[in-house]
Amino acid sequence: MTHTMLTIRDLHASYGAITALHGISLDVNEGELVALLGSNGAGKSTTLKSICGVLRPVYGSVVFLDEQIANKTPESILKRGISLVPEGRDIFTSLTVAENMRLGAFVSYNRKRYQEDLEEMFGLFPILKERLHQPGGLLSGGEQQQLAIARALMSHPKLLILDEPSLGLSPALVDQIFELIVRLRERGMTILLVEQNAERALRVADRAYVLNTGVMEFSGTPEELENELDIASVYFGGGEGNKEVTL
Amino acid sequence: MILGEFIINTLSLGSMYALVALGLVFVYGILKLVNFAYGEYVMVGGYTLYVLGTFTPVPWLAVMIIAVLMAAATSYLTELVAFRPVRTKSLDAMLVTSFAVSVLLQNAVLLLVSPRSRAVPLPAIFSQSVAIFGVVTPMRNVLTIVTAVLLLTGLTLLMKYTVLGIAMRAAADKFTTTRLMGVPANLVISVAFIISGFLAGVVSVFWVGRSASVDPLIGFTPLLIAFIATVIGGMNSLVGAVVGGFAYGLLFNALSILLPASLISYRDAFMFAIVILFLLLKPEGLIRGNYTEERVG
Ligand SMILES: Nc1ncnc2c1ncn2[C@@H]1O[C@H](COP(=O)(O)OP(=O)(O)OP(=O)(O)O)[C@@H](O)[C@H]1O
Numbered sequence: 237m238t239h240t241m242l243t244i245r246d247l248h249a250s251y252g253a254i255t256a257l258h259g260i261s262l263d264v265n266e267g268e269l270v271a272l273l274g275s276n277g278a279g280k281s282t283t284l285k286s287i288c289g290v291l292r293p294v295y296g297s298v299v300f301l302d303e304q305i306a307n308k309t310p311e312s313i314l315k316r317g318i319s320l321v322p323e324g325r326d327i328f329t330s331l332t333v334a335e336n337m338r339l340g341a342f343v344s345y346n347r348k349r350y351q352e353d354l355e356e357m358f359g360l361f362p363i364l365k366e367r368l369h370q371p372g373g374l375l376s377g378g379e380q381q382q383l384a385i386a387r388a389l390m391s392h393p394k395l396l397i398l399d400e401p402s403l404g405l406s407p408a409l410v411d412q413i414f415e416l417i418v419r420l421r422e423r424g425m426t427i428l429l430v431e432q433n434a435e436r437a438l439r440v441a442d443r444a445y446v447l448n449t450g451v452m453e454f455s456g457t458p459e460e461l462e463n464e465l466d467i468a469s470v471y472f473g474g475g476e477g478n479k480e481v482t483l
Numbered sequence: 484m485i486l487g488e489f490i491i492n493t494l495s496l497g498s499m500y501a502l503v504a505l506g507l508v509f510v511y512g513i514l515k516l517v518n519f520a521y522g523e524y525v526m527v528g529g530y531t532l533y534v535l536g537t538f539t540p541v542p543w544l545a546v547m548i549i550a551v552l553m554a555a556a557t558s559y560l561t562e563l564v565a566f567r568p569v570r571t572k573s574l575d576a577m578l579v580t581s582f583a584v585s586v587l588l589q590n591a592v593l594l595l596v597s598p599r600s601r602a603v604p605l606p607a608i609f610s611q612s613v614a615i616f617g618v619v620t621p622m623r624n625v626l627t628i629v630t631a632v633l634l635l636t637g638l639t640l641l642m643k644y645t646v647l648g649i650a651m652r653a654a655a656d657k658f659t660t661t662r663l664m665g666v667p668a669n670l671v672i673s674v675a676f677i678i679s680g681f682l683a684g685v686v687s688v689f690w691v692g693r694s695a696s697v698d699p700l701i702g703f704t705p706l707l708i709a710f711i712a713t714v715i716g717g718m719n720s721l722v723g724a725v726v727g728g729f730a731y732g733l734l735f736n737a738l739s740i741l742l743p744a745s746l747i748s749y750r751d752a753f754m755f756a757i758v759i760l761f762l763l764l765k766p767e768g769l770i771r772g773n774y775t776e777e778r779v780g
């Protein structure tokens with residue numbers, strides 16, 4: 237019996253008058269890699285914002301490690317062990333790479349371990365070592381994505397959440413990012429991955445959810461998804477090499 | 484020697500304006516709020532100087548330090564009781580709140596002290612003259628410059644090399660993302676208000692050091708100058724505020740010298756005309772901050 241890490245039940249979220257989530261439920265178990273799929277505007281980022289405390293849910297519960305976190309602040313949720321790599325990278329462009337990394341370790345800072353963690357990140361992302369004292373804004377899109385992931389890992393999260401990490405990257409870089417995700421998964425990291433690149437995500441995920449205009453349309457294993465899903469109802473753009481993939 | 488005098492006067496005035504502008508922009512950078520109560524922190528510092536200097540035997544150095552701390556504490560307190568409750572509502576709510584805080588503090592002084600201006604006893608060192616490179620100048624000019632250099636150096640080190648400083652810069656850039664790093668929103672905002680009030684307190688010492696008096700409306704001019712200086716320098720950059728402050732001091736002194744005697748009473752009108760002209764040509768200010776305009780909500 238696996239231990240449940242994150243449990244979302246009947247989550248409703250809205251932006252003023254616009255309701256983006258109409259009561260969705262989702263589970264992430266310890267050690268799992270869960271993919272959350274859906275087309276543009278389906279509510280994927282809204283779900284993540286609700287988990288991380290950026291958006292206050294209108295209704296419903298978000299339980300992380302047996303604790304209700306639906307109304308907690310972003311900073312306290314990070315402290316509890318959830319780290320988000322936001323959509324569009326969202327690194328601090330005016331801060332150097334080193335400063336970005338230092339903020340990633342804001343709550344977990346320990347002088348000795350910090351150096352070890354940095355070295356470990358340089359192992360995963362050699363480019364960051366070369367660019368350490370350059371402003372983050374001078375990095376290329378792919379480098380920024382690597383920085384965003386490294387920064388998120390610096391807090392030693394129990395649950396890592398990635399919002400479309402492959403967006404806007406060249407195929408080679410997409411491969412690299414997915415390799416990294418698999419490697420993190422193998423090291424025991426629990427991951428919630430939001431992707432529009434459904435084919436790639438399903439290849440690495442243990443389980444998957446499909447969101448469609450604020451409603452959870454499917455949940456199950458990737459195999460089940462491929463077999464059961466009404467093919468016509470969901471359309472995913474931007475597969476491998478930008479070829480369109482319908483499941 | 485006229486040039487030497489001009490340089491020292493400009494540096495001294497510019498130093499004070501740079502500190503006044505920096506205090507305003509510290510809060511603006513993070514909350515995108517022009518805090519209209521900022522001038523009242525200067526006022527609180529001024530009245531602390533008056534009360535302690537007139538009615539107590541506390542030595543003047545201690546009086547000044549207490550005045551600075553009082554201004555910082557007032558700023559922190561207004562953040563706690565007035566701004567924090569409305570922070571998530573809207574920027575307009577915060578603006579109105581800052582007006583309310585400003586009026587409340589002014590009225591408190593009207594009620595508790597007097598609507599009229601009060602003479603503030605100053606230490607002799609403020610009015611003594613010294614000769615620097617052959618230029619005879621009041622000691623307070625030198626003190627202003629030295630204080631500004633020390634403070635600007637200290638703040639630069641704080642912002643550049645401490646994790647708190649890094650977090651403050653990050654929060655001015657992307658507030659929500661900074662919180663996602665685990666940086667508490669309240670910490671960053673409180674520190675911004677404390678630094679802002681601290682600078683207002685330092686300014687109050689030198690402001691009162693020039694006029695030797697304090698009145699309930701003393702905060703208006705520093706607020707106005709801070710606002711104009713930051714607009715000249717660029718609202719989104721701490722460096723811009725400092726540059727704007729010095730630019731304002733330079734412009735002010737230059738006009739004082741260049742304008743014929745018959746026009747000198749219109750100096751402020753000339754100042755504003757030049758500032759408006761400048762902004763038409765360069766609306767983003769002298770220094771362009773690399774921050775996005777994200778509001779804290
Ligand atoms: N800040 C906002 N204000 C108002 N409406 C918003 C806001 N952010 C998102 N929405 C709306 O909420 C719905 C869900 O958006 P969301 O960002 O969660 O989609 P998404 O699944 O992440 O899409 P994408 O794949 O394009 O990132 C959309 O209809 C969107 O227009």
Ligand SMILES: [Mg+2]
Binds near residue numbers: 281
């Ligand atoms: Mg999204």
